[in-house]
Amino acid sequence: MRASISTTVNRQAWDREARLALPHDRPMAPGRVEWTQYPGHGPSTELFGDVNGLTVAELGCGNGDNLAPLAARGAHCVGVDLAPTQISRARIRWGHLPIQFHCGDARVFLTRTRPLDICFSIFGAIGLCPPEQLLPLIAQQLRPGGRLLFSVPDPTWLGPRRALMRLADGSHVPVARWLSGLEGWKAAVNAAGLHHRHVDSILTPDGDATCCLLVRAQKPAAERDG
Known part of the structure; x- marks a missing residue:
């Protein structure tokens, strides 16, 4: 599926979900x-460390719920x-917090935003647009030593649902995904110029299957002169 077509498909799917x-x-x-995918399950804000004063961007922020805890801890959130x-939805839910929300393609956003300390995606832009396009842009926009964190559905958890999303009203809409296993995401991150630090499989709450993959990477720090 061409990138332009997949962008339209995904915009329509998540817009319908939001409505x-x-x-x-x-x-x-x-x-x-x-x-x-399971509220209250798995890690939370501790993966970010101290975010006070840092510039943090979420790509595919949805309703903004995952940015709010970071804004409350002093991060400059976008x-x-x-x-x-x-x-x-995000502006209704979080308009009382100092979070900037922008509507648009993450790839375009990354060519225009200021340098970032942390970039993250939770079932967001990473996995929903071509990683060979998105990941190098993230690497370029991160400050030296900056971090990328993202979670994506495990391909086996999605199974035949990989091309469809079920909405709250029981209907299904087509979606375009870019899926990979742990080794594939490691390779994609490294190819973009980042170093993968942790790549984990997160089990479902009952422990009988992997529900998502969690990747943490970092941009190399700038070399000192001399």
């Missing part, structure tokens, strides 16, 4: 960062999402 949830949105209080209604 179903929009009537129920209201201002919220920050919770935890959810890296997996969220970008392809779907306009997702950004509308």
